[in-house]
Amino acid sequence: xxxxxxxxxxxxxxxPAVAQERSGPLRIEITEGVIEPVPIAxxxxxxxxxxxxxxxxxxxxxxxxxxVGTGLFRDVPQSAYISQVNTFDGEISYADWKxxxxxxxxxxxxxxxxxxxxxxKFRLYDIFTGAPLGDGLQFAGSTASWRRVxxxxxxxxYARITGEGGYFDSRVVFVEQxxxxxxxxxxxxxxxxxxxxxxxxxxxxxxxxxxxxxPTGDRVLYTSYxxxxxxxxxxxxxxxxxxxxxxxxxxxTFAPRYAPDGRRVVYxxxxxxxxxxxxxxxxxxxxxxxxxxxxxxxxxxxxxDGSQIVFESDRSGTQQLYVMxxxxxxxxxxxxxxxxxxxxxxxxxxxxxxxxxxxxxRFHIGVMRTDGSAERLLTASFLDEGPTWAPNGRVLMFTRxxxxxxxxxxxxxxxxxxxxxxxxxxxxxxxxxxxxxxxx
Amino acid sequence: xxxxxxxxxxxxxxxxxxxxxxxxxGEGGANGGMxxxxxxxxxxxxxxxxxxNAAVGDRVLFAVDQSTLxxxxxxxxxxxxxxxxxxxxxxxxxxxxxxxQGTQAYNLALGARRASAVQNFLIAQGVSPSRLRTISYGKxxxxxxxxxxxxxxxxxxxxxxxxxxxxx
Numbered sequence: 001x002x003x004x005x006x007x008x009x010x011x012x013x014x015x016p017a018v019a020q021e022r023s024g025p026l027r028i029e030i031t032e033g034v035i036e037p038v039p040i041a042x043x044x045x046x047x048x049x050x051x052x053x054x055x056x057x058x059x060x061x062x063x064x065x066x067x068v069g070t071g072l073f074r075d076v077p078q079s080a081y082i083s084q085v086n087t088f089d090g091e092i093s094y095a096d097w098k099x100x101x102x103x104x105x106x107x108x109x110x111x112x113x114x115x116x117x118x119x120x121k122f123r124l125y126d127i128f129t130g131a132p133l134g135d136g137l138q139f140a141g142s143t144a145s146w147r148r149v150x151x152x153x154x155x156x157x158y159a160r161i162t163g164e165g166g167y168f169d170s171r172v173v174f175v176e177q178x179x180x181x182x183x184x185x186x187x188x189x190x191x192x193x194x195x196x197x198x199x200x201x202x203x204x205x206x207x208x209x210x211x212x213x214x215p216t217g218d219r220v221l222y223t224s225y226x227x228x229x230x231x232x233x234x235x236x237x238x239x240x241x242x243x244x245x246x247x248x249x250x251x252x253t254f255a256p257r258y259a260p261d262g263r264r265v266v267y268x269x270x271x272x273x274x275x276x277x278x279x280x281x282x283x284x285x286x287x288x289x290x291x292x293x294x295x296x297x298x299x300x301x302x303x304x305d306g307s308q309i310v311f312e313s314d315r316s317g318t319q320q321l322y323v324m325x326x327x328x329x330x331x332x333x334x335x336x337x338x339x340x341x342x343x344x345x346x347x348x349x350x351x352x353x354x355x356x357x358x359x360x361x362r363f364h365i366g367v368m369r370t371d372g373s374a375e376r377l378l379t380a381s382f383l384d385e386g387p388t389w390a391p392n393g394r395v396l397m398f399t400r401x402x403x404x405x406x407x408x409x410x411x412x413x414x415x416x417x418x419x420x421x422x423x424x425x426x427x428x429x430x431x432x433x434x435x436x437x438x439x440x
Numbered sequence: 441x442x443x444x445x446x447x448x449x450x451x452x453x454x455x456x457x458x459x460x461x462x463x464x465x466g467e468g469g470a471n472g473g474m475x476x477x478x479x480x481x482x483x484x485x486x487x488x489x490x491x492x493n494a495a496v497g498d499r500v501l502f503a504v505d506q507s508t509l510x511x512x513x514x515x516x517x518x519x520x521x522x523x524x525x526x527x528x529x530x531x532x533x534x535x536x537x538x539x540x541q542g543t544q545a546y547n548l549a550l551g552a553r554r555a556s557a558v559q560n561f562l563i564a565q566g567v568s569p570s571r572l573r574t575i576s577y578g579k580x581x582x583x584x585x586x587x588x589x590x591x592x593x594x595x596x597x598x599x600x601x602x603x604x605x606x607x608x
Contacts, residue, residue: 180585181582181585182581182585184580207577209544209548209580210545230575252552252576268549272556273507273553273554273555273557273560274552274553275549275553296553299543299545312546318505319543319546342542342543343543358541358542358543382587383541385544403587404587405585405587407585
């Protein structure tokens with residue numbers, strides 16, 4: 001059965017939108033740049049006991065906010081519903097949802113047990129095929145983790161419709177800022193991907209820069225001036241306990257990132273004014289120099305399989321991107337467009353490298369294939385910098401700074417097609433985001 | 441009198457040495473290199489850090505993305521070297537800074553390059569390497585905050601911050 005879908009898809013390079021014939025289950029190809037959000041209904045989750053009613057309402061709104069926040073979906077308001085969802089196991093009146101052009105329906109039910117556990121069930125229905133999209137699922141969690149449970153539901157919905165992994169049950173570590181431009185106070189902070197549950201990890205007594213998550217999300221590397229000199233520290237997120245990496249105290253070290261095994265750290269060290277890339281084994285404290293050039297080599301990042309390192313170097317005269325074997329060795333230049341390229345980050349899926357590009361007085365966040373082909377710029381502004389990948393490799397977060405004396409930094413996100421550019425809500429100025437993997 | 445002034449400097453140095461807070465250095469950049477803080481002394485006293493900052497000139501400026509020393513910068517640094525060789529009870533922390541038109545890690549590396557260029561020049565003029573340390577602030581500590589070249593040119597700088605003590 002073929003049904004005309006109201007989904008307007010466009011090819012990556014913004015070819016005119018075309019309505020497409022739909023022949024199978026609901027599927028959004030998010031790399032194709034969705035122009036018109038798909039109408040869905042996140043029906044108010046049912047409270048199966050009275051104590052669960054507040055949680056049911058809040059979980060519904062977080063699920064809807066997650067899905068709408070992708071730019072792929074529009075949540076049809078309850079006032080437009082023809083039939084209500086009154087029981088979790090009841091029959092779905094597909095015709096009633098089809099009549100209001102809803103393409104997917106999310107239903108759920110929440111129970112709060114006497115020992116304080118939340119139990120959240122949900123189902124997803126494809127209205128046009130008139131069938132559930134996957135099985136119903138349930139998640140359990142403490143009341144304190146109700147937002148995480150909501151994010152897990154939304155991740156499931158997103159994954160089933162897009163075929164991509166979810167990214168809502170994740171966190172972002174970043175630098176929180178207060179004070180004027182010439183005396184900024186900075187401290188490390190961590191929050192849910194959507195800006196909720198902010199927690200501060202350091203005080204504002206010294207400059208902190210560029211936090212990076214470990215592959216399991218339980219540790220963070222960052223650069224701090226707390227000794228009076230920029231040095232790399234590692235912080236255990238749960239215990240909020242930090243330690244110096246114990247590198248040469250006389251050399252400036254910065255721009256650290258974990259290897260995918262979490263046991264090694266690649267970073268930059270400036271010695272006699274010359275910055276090169278080094279690799280540190282955390283267990284043995286053995287340190288290996290990976291580049292030896294009179295130029296600046298910095299911002300290294302591992303490929304997700306651990307075999308290669310992408311970094312920036314100005315050996316050609318301007319900042320460009322290079323890839324080298326993880327053991328060091330001859331780098332291959334991969335950026336050849338106009339302007340300067342920096343801060344390369346390998347997608348967790350291995351398919352793209354995101355970067356900052358500076359050209360003709362503007363900054364851009366862009367992506368290219370790992371061999372440098374198919375470069376695409378996703379943003380443009382006075383100053384965009386330092387992209388980080390969502391765990392599914394389909395969304396990027398970065399720092400945007402406005403110009404002038406009142407200039408301030410904020411976190412923004414954009415999807416891989418360059419759409420859905422938006423500010424990530426933070427209560428103060430913020431920069432240097434790093435996205436965690438999906439939480440366990 | 442000279443003895444008394446030095447004694448007070450040493451006292452400050454000891455208290456600073458015990459402090460692990462980076463703000464003293466940070467202020468040096470933010471406030472234009474008055475890293476010697478309250479012990480800067482009188483600007484009329486040629487042996488004072490205040491004199492060094494104002495009369496000798498504690499900073500030199502750089503072209504966009506460059507760390508080469510202009511003739512003007514070399515002239516200032518020649519004066520710095522002479523002052524340091526005369527006033528041997530001080531050492532210097534050379535801060536390298538960049539303007540905001542660049543990415544963070546690169547600007548840290550660029551600041552390190554600039555500080556090192558200054559350090560090498562001072563050493564070539566005869567200042568003992570043991571009296572000179574370098575640090576980069578990248579684009580973290582602008583002194584001018586507009587987003588035009590008028591400000592950028594002031595932020596692309598090195599600042600030689602005089603500190604008490606004859607070095608290590």
